[in-house]
Amino acid sequence: MNDEFFRMTGIVKRYHMGDEWQTVLRGIDLTVVEGDFLSVLGPSGSGKTTLMNIIGCLDTPSEGEYVLKGRVISKQDAKQLAAIRNKEIGFVFQSFQLLPRMDAIRNVELPLIYSGMGEKERWRNAEEMLVRVGLQDKLHHHPNQLSGGQQQRVAIARAMVTNPSILLADEPTGALDQTTGKQVMELFGEINSEGHTIIMITHDLSIAQHARRIVHILDGELMEGEETHA
Numbered sequence: 216m217n218d219e220f221f222r223m224t225g226i227v228k229r230y231h232m233g234d235e236w237q238t239v240l241r242g243i244d245l246t247v248v249e250g251d252f253l254s255v256l257g258p259s260g261s262g263k264t265t266l267m268n269i270i271g272c273l274d275t276p277s278e279g280e281y282v283l284k285g286r287v288i289s290k291q292d293a294k295q296l297a298a299i300r301n302k303e304i305g306f307v308f309q310s311f312q313l314l315p316r317m318d319a320i321r322n323v324e325l326p327l328i329y330s331g332m333g334e335k336e337r338w339r340n341a342e343e344m345l346v347r348v349g350l351q352d353k354l355h356h357h358p359n360q361l362s363g364g365q366q367q368r369v370a371i372a373r374a375m376v377t378n379p380s381i382l383l384a385d386e387p388t389g390a391l392d393q394t395t396g397k398q399v400m401e402l403f404g405e406i407n408s409e410g411h412t413i414i415m416i417t418h419d420l421s422i423a424q425h426a427r428r429i430v431h432i433l434d435g436e437l438m439e440g441e442e443t444h445a
């Protein structure tokens with residue numbers, strides 16, 4: 216049996232809009248074990264990003280309990296949450312979110328500056344990660360000199376350079392064509408086989424099938440889906 220990585224119980228998220236409360240997550244129960252590769256599949260507006268932000272400690276639930284690596288997240292203050300995010304979590308987004316004025320290696324190096332590592336070591340680590348994602352000949356290209364798939368590889372290198380235990384990806388292939396999206400999924404498969412837990416949001420079943428396990432989200436409710444053959 217694998218060890219539990221996180222557990223959510225009865226997670227509810229409500230937003231106040233004008234005079235009304237909107238319930239976006241309606242009692243989510245979800246357990247993820249270490250080394251899992253889970254995809255969350257659901258249509259637009261179903262609550263995927265809201266759920267991801269809670270998993271990533273970027274947002275807190277209105278109700279329910281969230282325990283990440285034995286820590287009760289609702290009991291952590293902002294500083295502790297930031298430390299957990301820096302140490303444990305890597306984020307990848309649909310729109311890459313690279314800094315346009317910095318070349319690939321500087322983008323990847325950035326999270327290591329926050330972690331207090333010296334410059335030489337930062338460069339070595341950043342270069343190693345870019346080689347790892349197949350961009351050894353693009354170290355000094357700026358984002359606008361890279362294709363979409365290459366930009367997403369830089370973003371994945373940036374997410375992984377701190378060696379986080381979990382990679383959270385919100386529609387990582389949403390801006391990519393099918394072939395490039397598949398290549399990014401192959402890279403995710405390799406990262407997962409090296410022991411990193413991955414949670415990926417998508418509305419595309421063919422992308423979701425690259426994960427080991429799929430859960431469906433519909434109107435803020437989660438349904439356990441199928442095991443895949445990945």
Ligand SMILES: Nc1ncnc2c1ncn2[C@@H]1O[C@H](COP(=O)(O)OP(=O)(O)OP(=O)(O)O)[C@@H](O)[C@H]1O
Pocket residue numbers: 230231232237239257258259260261262263264265266418
């Ligand atoms: N900060 C907020 N304030 C009010 N309502 C919000 C807020 N964030 C999200 N919502 C609402 O919560 C619902 C779910 O939003 P969410 O972004 O989680 O959907 P999603 O599944 O990620 O959709 P998409 O596939 O389009 O990205 C939407 O109806 C949205 O309007």
Ligand SMILES: [Mg+2]
Pocket residue numbers: 263264265385
């Ligand atoms: Mg979303």
